[in-house]
Amino acid sequence: MEKLIEKSNKSIQSVHFPYQRNVIGKINWDWRMNGIIGARGTGKTTLLLQQLQRLNKEGHEVLYIRLDDLYFADHRLSDLADTFRKNGGEYLYLDEVHKYSGWARELKNIYDSIPELKLVFSGSSIIELTKQDADLSRRALMYEMTGLSFREYLLMADIVSLPACALTEIFRDHIGIASGIIKKIQVFKHFSTYLKSGFYPYFLEPERDYLMTLEQIIRTVMETDLRFIENFDIAQSKKMLTLLKVVAASVPFKPNISKISLKTDLHRQTVLQYLQYLEKARMIKLVNQPERYISRLQKPDKIFLDNPNLFYALNHEMANTGNLRETFALNQLSVNHEVFLHEHADFLVDQQFVIEIGGKNKDNRQTRDSDNSYVFADDIEIGHHNRIPLWLLGFLY
Secondary structure, eight states: OHHHHHHHHHHHHHOOOOOOOTHHHHSOTTSSEEEEEEOTTSSHHHHHHHHHHHHTOOTTTEEEEETTSGGGGSOOHHHHHHHHHHTTOOEEEEEOGGGSTTHHHHHHHHHHHOTTOEEEEEEETTOOGGGSSSOOTTTOEEEEEOOOOHHHHHHHTTSOOOOOOOHHHHHHHHHHHHHHHHTTSOHHHHHHHHHHHOSSGGGGOTTSOHHHHHHHHHHHHHHTGGGGSTTOOGGGHHHHHHHHHHHHTTOSBOOOHHHHHHHHTOOHHHHHHHHHHHHHTTSEEEEOOTTOOOOTTSOOSEEEESSTHHHHHHOGGGOOHHHHHHHHHHHHHHTTSOEEEOSSSSEEETTTEEEEEEOTTOOOTTTTTSTTEEEEETTOSSOBTTEEEGGGGGGOO
């Protein structure tokens, strides 16, 4: 236990990250058990350590531990929690929980038997609480850690600090909001950089090659993380990577599952199932018409990469402007809104807002008869009426 506390204290003290993500203020830290999931590389570990720093507690009262630590080769998590509490422990923060076999059942037991402990756990976005051997959904409050918005990128890159804007606020006052922002920064310059290398916080480490790091992350997800999905055969990881590259060469697109099956040498139903896995890993997004419910046995109406940075890591030559625009818009809108495809435009947001994405000359002739119709146009600093700068979607969170 003493060695674990020593490791924990060193980890907490080692974090000197000056910025805090918005999500840290949304989490109910007073609740007895919180879960934070997200794609690899989005900053879950930093978030946990920042919160432990904020608590400003004595070393024996807080414990941060990774559940892939060798300690758990011959020790049980529930025994650790019991010993920790008996020695004055109050806050137990557990990282990478999906790497510990039976983690959900043990967390349930700890929650039920040691009510004095405040538990926080983090894990991959592939986690499905309701499919674990013990359902934590009625005990744990769950939050997802997304990649950086354009606004957060500007903050962390020490370019400018600006507040987030609600989508309805952007609709109502986009001219005023955009006018204030462009007085402070060169929007196009920074937006271009963000689309290529600003979604993950790795850009804060200048010694790293950003795209090479992202390529390594993708491979790690394929070769390591996906094995924690129930019934996934890790021997198929190379085919999963092949499938991702095939998708990346075409997105956004309406999938022909039979053609994808031939290219990847995977059965049609396996392709559909693996697309679901790739979405859980936050590599792609599957989007449908609003009246459709997508199951593993149905093909999605359209496939996108999860975020623009993945274009440059997976298929740089295919990172054309149109693809980047739509992917960026979907990525930013999806964090706090429900997004579907629209019959005549690009997206239907929250079942009421019709969104068209395009270049500076894009008009709304396809949707001009629709109420609540808006065009988000690239390459404009300030909009007019229902024409709004695309980059403003990066200020939604």
